[in-house]
Amino acid sequence: MKDYIFELPMKVRSYECDFESIVNNAVYQNYLEHTRHEFLIAHGLDVVELHRQGIDTVVARINIAFKSSLHDNEEFLSKLNVKKEGLKYVFYQDIYRKKDEKLIIKATVDIVCIINGKLGNSDIIDNLFAEYLQ
Amino acid sequence: MKDYIFELPMKVRSYECDFESIVNNAVYQNYLEHTRHEFLIAHGLDVVELHRQGIDTVVARINIAFKSSLHDNEEFLSKLNVKKEGLKYVFYQDIYRKKDEKLIIKATVDIVCIINGKLGNSDIIDNLFAEYLQ
Amino acid sequence: MKDYIFELPMKVRSYECDFESIVNNAVYQNYLEHTRHEFLIAHGLDVVELHRQGIDTVVARINIAFKSSLHDNEEFLSKLNVKKEGLKYVFYQDIYRKKDEKLIIKATVDIVCIINGKLGNSDIIDNLFAEYLQ
Amino acid sequence: MKDYIFELPMKVRSYECDFESIVNNAVYQNYLEHTRHEFLIAHGLDVVELHRQGIDTVVARINIAFKSSLHDNEEFLSKLNVKKEGLKYVFYQDIYRKKDEKLIIKATVDIVCIINGKLGNSDIIDNLFAEYLQ
Numbered sequence: 349m350k351d352y353i354f355e356l357p358m359k360v361r362s363y364e365c366d367f368e369s370i371v372n373n374a375v376y377q378n379y380l381e382h383t384r385h386e387f388l389i390a391h392g393l394d395v396v397e398l399h400r401q402g403i404d405t406v407v408a409r410i411n412i413a414f415k416s417s418l419h420d421n422e423e424f425l426s427k428l429n430v431k432k433e434g435l436k437y438v439f440y441q442d443i444y445r446k447k448d449e450k451l452i453i454k455a456t457v458d459i460v461c462i463i464n465g466k467l468g469n470s471d472i473i474d475n476l477f478a479e480y481l482q
Numbered sequence: 483m484k485d486y487i488f489e490l491p492m493k494v495r496s497y498e499c500d501f502e503s504i505v506n507n508a509v510y511q512n513y514l515e516h517t518r519h520e521f522l523i524a525h526g527l528d529v530v531e532l533h534r535q536g537i538d539t540v541v542a543r544i545n546i547a548f549k550s551s552l553h554d555n556e557e558f559l560s561k562l563n564v565k566k567e568g569l570k571y572v573f574y575q576d577i578y579r580k581k582d583e584k585l586i587i588k589a590t591v592d593i594v595c596i597i598n599g600k601l602g603n604s605d606i607i608d609n610l611f612a613e614y615l616q
Numbered sequence: 617m618k619d620y621i622f623e624l625p626m627k628v629r630s631y632e633c634d635f636e637s638i639v640n641n642a643v644y645q646n647y648l649e650h651t652r653h654e655f656l657i658a659h660g661l662d663v664v665e666l667h668r669q670g671i672d673t674v675v676a677r678i679n680i681a682f683k684s685s686l687h688d689n690e691e692f693l694s695k696l697n698v699k700k701e702g703l704k705y706v707f708y709q710d711i712y713r714k715k716d717e718k719l720i721i722k723a724t725v726d727i728v729c730i731i732n733g734k735l736g737n738s739d740i741i742d743n744l745f746a747e748y749l750q
Numbered sequence: 751m752k753d754y755i756f757e758l759p760m761k762v763r764s765y766e767c768d769f770e771s772i773v774n775n776a777v778y779q780n781y782l783e784h785t786r787h788e789f790l791i792a793h794g795l796d797v798v799e800l801h802r803q804g805i806d807t808v809v810a811r812i813n814i815a816f817k818s819s820l821h822d823n824e825e826f827l828s829k830l831n832v833k834k835e836g837l838k839y840v841f842y843q844d845i846y847r848k849k850d851e852k853l854i855i856k857a858t859v860d861i862v863c864i865i866n867g868k869l870g871n872s873d874i875i876d877n878l879f880a881e882y883l884q
Contacts (some may be wrong), residue, residue: 361784362797365522367503367664368498369798373647374497374673382763382860383702389823396635396771396822407641411679420501420798421791495650496663501798503664507809508783511776516629523689523799528631530637530769541775554664555657557644630778635771635822642765688769 352427353480354387354446357446359423370417371389377410380441383426384457391476402464408436413465415451418443419438424452435469436460486520486561487614491580493557504551510587511544514575517560518591525610536598537606542570543592549585552577560585566615569603570594618717620695621656621748627691633675639686644721645678651694652725659744670732672738676704677726683719686711692720699750703737704728752764754829755882756789759848772819778855779812782843785828786859793878804866805874810858812836817853820845826854835882837871838862 364375385395388405395405418424423446430440439457444450461470474481498509519529522539529539552558557580565572574592578584595604608615632643653663663673667703686692689715699706707725712718729738742749767779787797790807797807814839820826825848831838846852863872876883 361780363500363506363508363780363783365501365503367499368499368667368672372497373678374645375640377645377764378765381642381765385764385823394823399636404636407682408680409681410641411677413677414675421787421796436799495646496653497646497649502801502806507812508776508779512629512631513629515776519630519689533770540814543813543815544775545811547811548809555653555662584844590852616705631768631774631776633769635767635769637769640765 349450352429352442354383354390354406354428356383356386356426357364358382358425358426360418360420362420365420369420372420373412373414373476374444376412376414376455379426380412380439380457382456383428383441384439384459387428393473397470398472403480404462405437405459406462407457408460410455411457412453414453416445418445420454423447430477430480432474432477435467437473437477486563486576488524488562489518490517490560491557492516492560494552494554496554498556503554505553507546507548510546510548510577510589513543513577513591514546514573514589515561516592517562517575518573518593527607527610532606537604538596539571539593539607540596541591542594544589545591546587546589547574548587550579552579552586557581564611564614566608566611569601571611573606620697620710622651622658622696624651625691626650626694628686628688630688633688637688638686641680641682643722644682644711645712646709646725647694648678648680648723648725651696651709652707652727655696656659661744663742666740673705673727673741674730675725676728678723679725680721680723682721684713686713686720691715698739698745698748700742700745701742703735705741705745725733753789754844756830758785758788758791759786759825760828762820762822764822767822768816770819771822773821775814775816778814778816778843781828782812782841782857782859785830785843786841786861789830795878797877800874801844803816805872806864806865807839807861807875808845808853809859810862812857813859814855814857816855818847820847820854825849832879832882834876834879836853837869839879 360371364371366372425444427442429440437459440456443452461468490549492544494505496506500506517529559578561576569592595602622692628639632639634640693712695710699709705727709723729736766773768774769784827846831842839861845854863870873882
């Protein structure tokens with residue numbers, strides 16, 4: 349696998365933490381989603397705008413291995429890479445604590461395009477990611 | 483002020499709690515919103531459907547006094563009443579712990595109607611609430 | 617695989633929905649967590665209390681296949697079963713829309729016990745689940 | 751009232767938006783809380799650490815006027831000032847959209863100190879904020 353192609357620096361907010369002062373598991377899915385959206389925006393894609401055009405990018409499957417925990421106020425790096433497998437875009441998304449580069453979660457997220465209600469293939473997206481999808 | 487006109491039984495979910503095992507303050511706003519929506523649904527109003535008709539019910543102001551805390555798993559009652567003041571619907575929304583009827587929060591929420599982008603008055607809503615708005 | 621051993625009826629709240637009026641993906645992880653906690657409580661286990669005894673039940677991996685979407689106000693059933701594999705408790709957690717029994721998500725969640733900071737085996741939990749873990 | 755004494759640049763994340771693609775009302779309370787915590791951290795105060803010392807800073811009342819809406823991806827500035835009234839710290843917290851400096855919300859948040867379970871006065875906090883509390 350190639351190096352990561354996108355990296356977003358973020359920081360834990362206290363309201364994201366649970367009774368053990370560590371980030372609640374479900375919040376990582378928010379971090380992953382936000383990272384993908386920032387990646388798309390950096391490539392000129394607006395998910396809401398695509399939706400208006402009848403193209404929805406939909407999460408078909410998510411697999412997260414929780415390796416360690418982030419605590420309140422900690423800074424972290426949310427990194428991603430993407431490959432295409434058939435109609436699926438497979439996002440490899442890993443989160444590392446910033447100060448010691450410790451791996452926090454390791455995730456794969458399968459995204460598919462639903463075009464006017466049917467599973468399909470979006471040339472708009474393929475063209476934008478062309479350099480990464482070879 | 484009259485008695486409450488609507489009451490929704492709810493229960494704290496663990497992911498809604500913070501590092502002290504008490505419900506995070508912002509979550510109460512979710513509880514209040516959910517209670518209003520259930521109240522509207524009980525009267526045949528669907529906020530998403532109204533939105534499609536160009537009528538948006540918008541929160542203009544919220545005032546919450548936090549009197550005590552709810553803990554993980556605790557059952558509570560979310561109660562409301564409503565009055566009309568000019569164009570505003572003022573919702574009085576209080577939350578009580580179920581087991582001892584302790585007052586947890588005391589809130590007022592001002593709702594206004596935005597009709598096709600402008601502050602307005604909705605007969606649909608007034609008619610549905612007629613019995614409460616005298 | 618045996619039938620489900622626990623089932624929790626729930627209902628979508630409007631603040632859990634995104635710009636398409638469907639439940640945000642990360643919210644399903646909250647639903648799954650809440651269901652496991654209700655299952656544990658129904659068996660007399662309190663996760664916060666276990667934490668105070670030095671026993672933490674920790675999610676090691678989560679795998680969710682998103683099959684269909686829940687919409688605002690829809691009622692659903694969150695069902696689970698559990699098996700033990702080595703030190704792991706594997707929770708099979710599926711969510712069905714109530715009205716048509718449509719499968720919404722299919723998930724497996726691996727839980728491990730961390731006892732005083734180390735991966736371990738909890739007799740307290742094994743005994744409580746004895747009937748399901750054979 | 752003096753100028754703002756603290757300002758935090760933030761950006762809307764898509765999972766914070768509701769079916770109208772605007773930030774859900776309850777999320778603003780998260781923004782306000784995160785801003786106060788960053789302000790406290792900038793002054794060397796850690797809320798979780800204070801909690802361990804028996805000092806809890808508790809929200810007693812929140813009053814938010816919603817003036818306009820933030821949309822997905824918009825950048826905003828979360829600003830605050832603080833005054834002391836009796837035992838209360840009153841935080842004046844306003845949020846402005848970055849691109850046009852439009853006022854989005856105007857809030858006051860009353861914070862009190864609970865010291866070993868009782869309403870009290872914390873010299874630690876007063877000393878740190880001394881320059882602002884005259």
